[in-house]
Amino acid sequence: MYKNLEEHNRLVNKYLKIFFVVALYWCTSILTVFVNKHLLSSDAVNLGAPLFMSWYQCVVSTIICFTMSRLSRKYPSVFTFPEGNPLDIDTFRKLLPLTVLYTLMIGANNLSLAYVTVAFYYIGRSLTTVFSVVLTYLILRQRTSFKCLVCCATIVLGFWMGVDQESLTQSFSWRGTIFGVLSSLALAMYSIQTKKSLGYVNQEIWLLSYYNNLYSTVLFLPLIILNGELDTILAYPHLWAPWFWAAMTLSGFCGFAIGFVTALEIKVTSPLTHNISGTAKACAQTVIATQYYNDVRSAIWWVSNIVVLVASAAYTRVKQLEMVQQHQQRNAATLKA
Structure with a gap:
């Protein structure tokens, strides 16, 4: 009886932990999107400099x-962080291609959010899976199963349906799409x-994040100038307002926190559960956005989502x-050998 009760309590604690971690991921992710959107295009802030915001994050x-x-x-007994030197030239050279992609990813992400609505935001960025399949074949020469290709084709179909329906609204932006x-x-x-x-940083995810963010602060500077945001920043009426920098810092903390809670959710669940959680979160985010911004959408638009x-x-x-x-087949082959 005692062992059964102890096992029951252990399972309850486990599932409560999973529930709170998933809830934390949802709240952090949705909050990040809404905070960024508020900074970029709300009437109160309307920064109009998405790359500058990315740089500050x-x-x-x-x-x-x-x-x-x-x-x-x-205080090694209280705080843990992997050892590394971000100023090492050899490390910088090896990580530069990844940092360039990281910079483009964050920059394009906030540029998209500056022009599209939060409700359409998920649809506009829904082709990641399709591109992953294509690039895996082109770069790694790894083929994808027919079932996965059917799923990708369906994603593309849903994307085009969403774009078609969004183009009928006044908020549609080809640039944002x-x-x-x-x-x-x-x-x-x-x-x-x-x-x-990851092999260059001893498989340390946080060290890689540290280096990427540091190097990106340099890479974003010429992009800010090329995008014409320097004049926008200097002419911004609230540039020296404390509340503005507080909001920007909150956005930066959200950007950092989303990386932490993503890794935490994967750790306490699994990559599969995280992907399913992210998909469900996107659905909730879309519903919240349509209610918050009073967006009236057609039935076909919802079908595309x-x-x-x-x-x-x-x-x-x-x-x-x-x-x-594949894992079972490898195990079977090992046993036969």
Whole structure:
């Protein structure tokens, strides 16, 4: 009886932990999107400089990582952060291709959010899975199963349905849609390159994040100038307002926190559960956005969202089953040998 009660309490604690971590991921992710959108195009703030905001987010993340690194050296029993030197030239050279993709991914992401509505934001960036399949074949020469290709084709169909319906509204922006597609492409390329780059930092995810954010603070500067944001920033009426920098810093903390809670959710659940959670979160985010901004959408527009969400979840499930099957086949081959 005692053992059964102890096992029951252990399972309850486990599932409560999973519930709170997933809830934390949802809240942090949705809050990040709404905070960024508020900074970029709300009547109160309307910064109009998405790359500058991206740069500042990288600055905040770099400061947080640097502080954690110093605290871990001074108080190793309280704080933990992997050892590394971001100013090492050889490390910079090896990680530069990944940092370029990281910069493009964040920049295109915020550029897309500056022009499209939060409700359309998920659809505009829904082609990451499709690009991942294409790039995996072109770069790694790895073929994809027919079932996965069907899922990808369905995602593309849902994307075009969403774009077609969004184009009928006054809020539609081809520029924002194109930046969303570029963000999806950069994310797919970043994911592939990350596997290689982790070897340069002893598989330390936080060290890689530290280096990427630090190097991106440099790479964003010429992009800010080329995008014509320097004059926008200097002419911004609230540039020296404390509340503005407080909001910008909050955005930076959200950007850093989303990386932390993503890694935490994967740790306490699994990559499959995280992908399913992200898909469900996107659905909730879309519903919240339409209610918050009073967006009235057509039935076909909602169907396009459902098509993308279901197809994305189906792709994740199919890939998971294929990985299990491959693992079982390798084990069987090992036993025969």
